Amino acid sequence: MAWPRSFRRLSLWGGISSLSGWRTSLPTSSENTVAIQLENVRKRYRLGAGYDSLATLAGSWGRRLLGRNGRTGDADHFWALNGISFEVHRGEAVGLVGPNGAGKTTTLKLLSRVTRPTSGRIQVFGRFSSLIELGAGFHPDLTGRENVYLNGVILGLTRREVQERFDQIVAFSELEEFMDMPVKRYSSGMYARLGFAVAAHVDPDIMLVDEVLAVGDASFQQKCYDFIHRFVKSGKTTVFVSHNLYVIEQLCDRVIWLERGQIRMSGSPAEVLPAYLDSQDRRLLQSQAEDIESLDDRLHIQSVTFADASGRPTDTFHAGEDVVVEIRYRASRPIESPHFVVAVADVQGGTPLFHASMLVDNRAPAVLSGEGVVRCRFKAAPLRPRPYQVMGEVWGADRARLLVNWQRFGVFHIVDERLHQMGKGGIRHFRADAPVTVPYEWEVL
Numbered sequence: 001m002a003w004p005r006s007f008r009r010l011s012l013w014g015g016i017s018s019l020s021g022w023r024t025s026l027p028t029s030s031e032n033t034v035a036i037q038l039e040n041v042r043k044r045y046r047l048g049a050g051y052d053s054l055a056t057l058a059g060s061w062g063r064r065l066l067g068r069n070g071r072t073g074d075a076d077h078f079w080a081l082n083g084i085s086f087e088v089h090r091g092e093a094v095g096l097v098g099p100n101g102a103g104k105t106t107t108l109k110l111l112s113r114v115t116r117p118t119s120g121r122i123q124v125f126g127r128f129s130s131l132i133e134l135g136a137g138f139h140p141d142l143t144g145r146e147n148v149y150l151n152g153v154i155l156g157l158t159r160r161e162v163q164e165r166f167d168q169i170v171a172f173s174e175l176e177e178f179m180d181m182p183v184k185r186y187s188s189g190m191y192a193r194l195g196f197a198v199a200a201h202v203d204p205d206i207m208l209v210d211e212v213l214a215v216g217d218a219s220f221q222q223k224c225y226d227f228i229h230r231f232v233k234s235g236k237t238t239v240f241v242s243h244n245l246y247v248i249e250q251l252c253d254r255v256i257w258l259e260r261g262q263i264r265m266s267g268s269p270a271e272v273l274p275a276y277l278d279s280q281d282r283r284l285l286q287s288q289a290e291d292i293e294s295l296d297d298r299l300h301i302q303s304v305t306f307a308d309a310s311g312r313p314t315d316t317f318h319a320g321e322d323v324v325v326e327i328r329y330r331a332s333r334p335i336e337s338p339h340f341v342v343a344v345a346d347v348q349g350g351t352p353l354f355h356a357s358m359l360v361d362n363r364a365p366a367v368l369s370g371e372g373v374v375r376c377r378f379k380a381a382p383l384r385p386r387p388y389q390v391m392g393e394v395w396g397a398d399r400a401r402l403l404v405n406w407q408r409f410g411v412f413h414i415v416d417e418r419l420h421q422m423g424k425g426g427i428r429h430f431r432a433d434a435p436v437t438v439p440y441e442w443e444v445l
Contacts, residue, residue, distance in 0.1 A: 034125060035206055035237040036088040036111060041120035043081040043106055043261075080106040082261040083120070090205075093238040095252035095269070097245065097276055102258040104241045108132055108208045111239065126205030126237075127156055131196060140184035144175060144194055147183055151198045165201045173197035174220065193220060200227055206237040245273055281387045281413050284347065296403040298335055299368070299394065302328045304409040309377075315412045319437070323381045323412060325390055327374040334369040337397035342376045346435055347387040347411060353436055354378070359399060382436050385416040 081103045088094050096104040109115050110122055112130035138147045148169055152162035170176055173193045183191060209228060225247070232238050232251050242248055248255060248269065255272040257265040264279075265272050292301040306315045309322040317323055325342055343355035356376050358364040365374075389411050394404035 033089050034087050034123075035090045035092070036125070036239065037121075037123040038087075038107075038110075039085050039121040040083050041081055041085070041110065041117045041122060042079060042083055043103075043110060043115070044077050044079050044118045047076050047078055079261050081110075081117075084258070084261070084263050086256060086263065086266065088237060088239060090237055091235045092254060093232045093240065093252045095248035095255045096239065096241045096258060097243075097248060097255055097273070098258035098264070099280070101260075103261040104258055105132070105210055106261075107258070108210050108239065108241055112208050124206065127202070128206035128208060129155060129199050129202040129204035130208045131199050132208060132210040138183050138191070138195065141182055143181060144179040144183055144186070147194065148179075148198055151195065152202070155199060155202045157202060169197045169201050172200060172223075196224055204236070206239070207231055208239050210241040211243070245277070249273060278415070284387050284411065292404065292407060292409060294404050296335075296396075298331055298333045299338065299403050300330045300332070301394075301404060301409075302330055302371075304328070304390065304392075306410065306412050315410075317381070317412060317414055319383060319385065319414055319416050320380050323378045325376045325378070325409070327376075327392070327409070328371070329368065329374065330371045331368045334367050335396075335403070336367050337364045338368055338403060339364045339395040339397075339399060340374055340376070341393050341395070342409070343391045344378065344381070344383075344388050345391055347389045352391060353383075353388075359395060364397075381414070382438055383414045384435050384437055385414045386435065387411055387413050388435075 080101075084103070084107070096107060098104055106115075108130070109132065110117055111124060112128065112132060114130075114132070138151060142150065148166060149159075149162050152165070152169075153159065157165070170179055173196075175190060175194055175197075178186070178190065183194070186194070207228070228238070228240075229251065238251070240248060240252055252269055254267065255269050255276075256263055257272050257276050265275055292304070294300055305313060305326045305328075306317075307313050307324040307326060308317065309324070311324070323344075327340065327342075339358040341355060341357045341359060343352035345352045356378070390409045391406060392404070392409040393402060393406040395401070396403055
């Protein structure tokens with residue numbers, strides 16, 4: 001196949017490794033076990049809209065020269081990374097986890113040389129491929145065929161290497177009949193497919209992966225996962241970012257937890273992932289200060305709290321323990337036969353897992369007046385470790401009029417120390433599968 005005319009002068013690519021802050025080379029004898037090294041790396045970004053024209057940029061320079069900048073120092077910047085240091089060894093698969101804004105994608109962009117570090121040192125030993133912003137180097141007016149060559153060269157292949165791998169790239173993308181169409185007419189899924197296919201055939205020593213398993217339909221997503229899994233198992237080096245902790249648990253040897261641009265914890269998936277999930281659960285619990293609205297001015301729910309079987313206040317329980325829900329109320333005037341309904345559901349929503357209803361058991365009090373507590377005890381709650389929400393409502397004596405409409409009353413947390421001791425699959429089975437567990441036994445005949 002002839003090299004497209006559009007790319008006969010693309011020799012300008014390749015000089016980027018000389019930029020300050022990076023080093024990309026073959027390892028010396030003392031570095032032969034290290035694939036990636038970051039030393040006290042910091043990255044600062046400017047807050048605000050930036051400069052959208054030469055005139056606004058020139059105006060900014062003029063104000064600075066005249067001392068009219070208005071903001072100085074770090075006031076108009078934030079630190080996406082603030083002094084992180086770590087090494088990734090050859091053949092190691094490392095996962096980066098953390099909440100949004102923790103610095104995960106910034107780290108990958110620095111490693112892939114999309115942006116420079118503000119300070120610190122980054123060394124990458126060997127050829128790498130970045131599955132970060134798929135198709136970022138595509139030109140919308142060029143065809144899929146032309147963009148394969150363009151993107152391949154950008155990712156470090158020679159012209160001959162792109163030509164040799166072209167048929168494999170097209171077959172992997174499953175876009176054979178669309179290769180001579182300008183990519184501006186591609187759907188977003190087609191665009192990402194082609195980008196993944198090119199990046200996957202660079203034959204790198206190191207792969208940088210950022211949330212790319214949502215590419216295309218279910219069958220293509222599985223193809224992407226299988227490719228990454230084969231790459232990891234081949235003994236090459238991978239740095240993987242994903243909010244899907246179950247994928248990271250399966251693919252990675254080590255996990256680095258980033259928080260506000262710094263390393264919070266580093267270790268095996270069995271050590272780091274449960275600690276990270278526990279931290280996220282605690283953050284969720286702390287943010288759930290509920291203000292319960294009433295539809296009847298006679299009844300006010302003052303607070304909803306939790307206690308264990310002995311009455312000790314807590315919002316953290318072990319699997320199989322009693323969960324006591326305590327509803328403190330104030331009735332400004334007597335209320336006859338109010339019917340309380342309390343249910344437990346996944347904190348993300350969905351159908352309640354189980355409930356207690358005075359509409360069903362006919363245990364409504366004859367009258368409420370003044371202040372008091374309505375207590376509901378869920379005995380031996382059969383829940384797996386994760387956060388749960390308690391939903392509730394209150395019906396009037398006629399069972400037709402709501403006094404308090406259906407809403408969240410509070411949040412509690414189930415924990416299980418066994419999660420920290422399990423091998424691969426523990427996170428998935430304890431945190432992603434069915435939330436309710438019952439006693440069972442196996443028998444093989």
